[in-house]
Amino acid sequence: MNSLILTTSTRALFHTILLFSLFLLFAGHNDPGGGFVGGLVAGAALVLRAVAHGAEDVVRTARVRPEALLGGGLLLAAGTGAGALVLGGDFLESGYVEADVPLLGTVKVVSVLLFDIGVYLVVVGLVLALLVSLGRELDT
Amino acid sequence: MRALVPLPLVLPLVAAALTLVAHGRLRVQRAISLVALTATTAIAVALLALVERDGPAVVTIGGWARGIGIAYVADLLSALFLTVAMATVLCVLAFAVGQLRAVQESRYFHPLYLVLTAGVAGSFLSGDIFHLFVTFEVMLLASYVLLTQSGDDGQVRPAMTYVVVNLLSSTLFLTAVALLYGATGTLDMAALGDRVADLPPAVREALRLLFFLVFGIKAALFPLFFWLPDSYPTAPTSVTAVFAGLLTKVGVYAILRTQTVVFGVGDGSPDGFILVVAGATMLVGVLGAIAQDDVKRILSFHIVSQVGYMVFGIGLGTRAGLAATILFVVHHIPVKTALFLVGGLVEETTGSGALRRVGGLGRRMPAVAALFAPGALSLAGIPPFSGFFPKLALVQAGLAGGQYAIVAVSIVVSLFTLFSMTKIWAGVFWGDPEEPPPLARAREDGPLRPPRLMTAATVGLVAVTLGIAVSAGPLFDLALRAADPLLQAGAGR
Numbered sequence: 131m132n133s134l135i136l137t138t139s140t141r142a143l144f145h146t147i148l149l150f151s152l153f154l155l156f157a158g159h160n161d162p163g164g165g166f167v168g169g170l171v172a173g174a175a176l177v178l179r180a181v182a183h184g185a186e187d188v189v190r191t192a193r194v195r196p197e198a199l200l201g202g203g204l205l206l207a208a209g210t211g212a213g214a215l216v217l218g219g220d221f222l223e224s225g226y227v228e229a230d231v232p233l234l235g236t237v238k239v240v241s242v243l244l245f246d247i248g249v250y251l252v253v254v255g256l257v258l259a260l261l262v263s264l265g266r267e268l269d270t
Numbered sequence: 271m272r273a274l275v276p277l278p279l280v281l282p283l284v285a286a287a288l289t290l291v292a293h294g295r296l297r298v299q300r301a302i303s304l305v306a307l308t309a310t311t312a313i314a315v316a317l318l319a320l321v322e323r324d325g326p327a328v329v330t331i332g333g334w335a336r337g338i339g340i341a342y343v344a345d346l347l348s349a350l351f352l353t354v355a356m357a358t359v360l361c362v363l364a365f366a367v368g369q370l371r372a373v374q375e376s377r378y379f380h381p382l383y384l385v386l387t388a389g390v391a392g393s394f395l396s397g398d399i400f401h402l403f404v405t406f407e408v409m410l411l412a413s414y415v416l417l418t419q420s421g422d423d424g425q426v427r428p429a430m431t432y433v434v435v436n437l438l439s440s441t442l443f444l445t446a447v448a449l450l451y452g453a454t455g456t457l458d459m460a461a462l463g464d465r466v467a468d469l470p471p472a473v474r475e476a477l478r479l480l481f482f483l484v485f486g487i488k489a490a491l492f493p494l495f496f497w498l499p500d501s502y503p504t505a506p507t508s509v510t511a512v513f514a515g516l517l518t519k520v521g522v523y524a525i526l527r528t529q530t531v532v533f534g535v536g537d538g539s540p541d542g543f544i545l546v547v548a549g550a551t552m553l554v555g556v557l558g559a560i561a562q563d564d565v566k567r568i569l570s571f572h573i574v575s576q577v578g579y580m581v582f583g584i585g586l587g588t589r590a591g592l593a594a595t596i597l598f599v600v601h602h603i604p605v606k607t608a609l610f611l612v613g614g615l616v617e618e619t620t621g622s623g624a625l626r627r628v629g630g631l632g633r634r635m636p637a638v639a640a641l642f643a644p645g646a647l648s649l650a651g652i653p654p655f656s657g658f659f660p661k662l663a664l665v666q667a668g669l670a671g672g673q674y675a676i677v678a679v680s681i682v683v684s685l686f687t688l689f690s691m692t693k694i695w696a697g698v699f700w701g702d703p704e705e706p707p708p709l710a711r712a713r714e715d716g717p718l719r720p721p722r723l724m725t726a727a728t729v730g731l732v733a734v735t736l737g738i739a740v741s742a743g744p745l746f747d748l749a750l751r752a753a754d755p756l757l758q759a760g761a762g763r
Contacts, residue, residue, distance in 0.1 A: 131731060197291065201287045201293070201381075202287065204284075204287035204290065205287035205291065208283045208284045209284065212284060219277075220330065220331065221276040221329065221331055221342070223333040224332065
């Protein structure tokens with residue numbers, strides 16, 4: 131597909147959507163959002179770009195293999211659970227640290243965030259894998 | 271010990287992640303799988319020993335209180351099944367590495383296989399019915415892909431039946447879980463027993479049948495077994511073998527757990543409905559097997575028939591009956607898998623598993639024949655092989671419960687089983703092939719040598735089955751003790 135309107139608006143939207151997906155990821159623990167939704171939104175951004183510029187373009191510019199994203203995400207998520215075991219807690223037990231950060235004020239970081247980032251990566255990796263294996267349709 | 275309980279689920283998952291990262295490097299993937307599954311097997315054995323000594327271990331995820339958090343329960347029953355299952359999974363992994371072409375193996379075989387293992391282990395350990403649904407799904411999703419991996423027509427069409435039937439039953443499963451939660455307000459299996467007992471009888475019975483239906487589809491009970499013999503034989507042997515050994519047995523485990531602990535079947539009185547289904551499953555499965563003329567298809571129908579035996583013990587509702595079922599599952603997982611692996615050896619070496627195309631292999635592959643014999647005799651229940659003991663226990667339990675009809679059916683089915691095993695024996699190892707398959711023809715009449723690693727894996731699994739036969743006495747005591755918690759739940763009403 132070659133549409134000037136689509137490619138121009140994609141250029142404006144792509145990074146905005148990615149940023150919003152990160153917002154959802156970090157808002158996740160106490161507010162609506164989380165790794166899964168964030169990952170889906172980021173995936174939607176990738177698909178939008180694939181529709182506008184072709185899947186080949188997305189896969190090339192991502193510069194990371196989907197397997198690595200899937201595996202790394204799963205590793206992070208499962209590792210969060212196993213890490214709690216290593217630290218003497220129960221499987222998937224979470225802990226948190228509070229810190230005063232300049233500009234942001236008091237920030238509370240929960241270990242579940244690591245789990246969420248893992249889920250985020252898995253979902254993005256899955257979308258990328260879909261684009262790699264099924265995306266040729268978009269390019270014709 | 272507490273830390274050990276979730277590990278059989280976590281370890282394969284972490285390993286699956288690592289094999290994904292190592293995508294494209296087969297040797298690394300193999301090493302990761304092998305190490306992870308060996309460790310998981312060791313952990314399962316350790317869990318069994320610890321549970322045997324100290325009693326059941328309960329861990330709730332995230333350190334939440336029980337009832338709020340999801341519980342992982344390792345009791346004798348789950349630890350026993352877990353140990354057998356993990357040992358089997360490990361042997362089949364070795365077989366698969368020997369069998370699969372590099373192309374097949376690099377197509378995500380290792381991550382999928384490990385995820386499947388995690389799902390199986392999670393199902394055995396889950397103490398929460400919704401978590402059971404999730405682990406079931408993990409297992410099934412991996413199985414969908416493993417089944418259709420090669421992507422050719424002959425595989426995708428039967429696999430579609432498999433996928434559709436399982437998706438349907440998963441939807442029903444989820445519905446049933448939602449209804450159960452709506453009626454009782456909890457999904458923790460330990461708490462469910464009491465709450466379900468307080469429900470009106472009609473609601474209780476409806477829920478019980480719904481769960482029986484759901485797990486009946488997964489366990490391939492009559493009349494819901496049709497998807498199994500159609501889809502299983504089309505996959506590579508290593509995949510079929512692990513499906514045959516494990517997937518339906520996870521369904522049986524779920525029936526065993528939910529019907530007793532949640533719905534109070536194990537209260538000493540027989541359940542006529544379950545017994546009728548069990549009888550029909552045994553009979554129809556074995557009749558189907560007799561009508562087939564391909565090794566893997568015969569063996570697939572036998573899965574159905576054997577599942578009937580397991581459910582028979584549940585239907586008796588007595589301690590002896592449940593213990594016989596447990597022993598039957600413990601014997602069945604390695605034996606069935608070993609038989610499929612032997613079928614795979616035949617196919618791999620000769621190029622075909624059709625009875626009329628192979629023949630006379632007893633002379634050309636004596637080692638393979640020797641590996642087939644104990645499994646086949648065991649499946650038919652001939653002493654002193656492992657299948658004899660659970661069948662004996664079942665018959666005794668049936669007679670003690672006064673269920674003569676079903677005992678008679680089970681004995682007749684045993685005879686038919688023996689008959690169809692001799693059919694494989696005569697077709698594969700004796701006589702001459704009518705139309706020799708390509709590979710065997712190429713080497714004329716000399717001895718055929720199956721790949722070494724595959725043979726070693728099969729030998730390992732056959733050794734496990736012989737070990738079960740030798741230690742049948744202590745194992746049955748263990749099974750009796752494993753059945754106790756199931757009965758206590760039922761004795762309350």
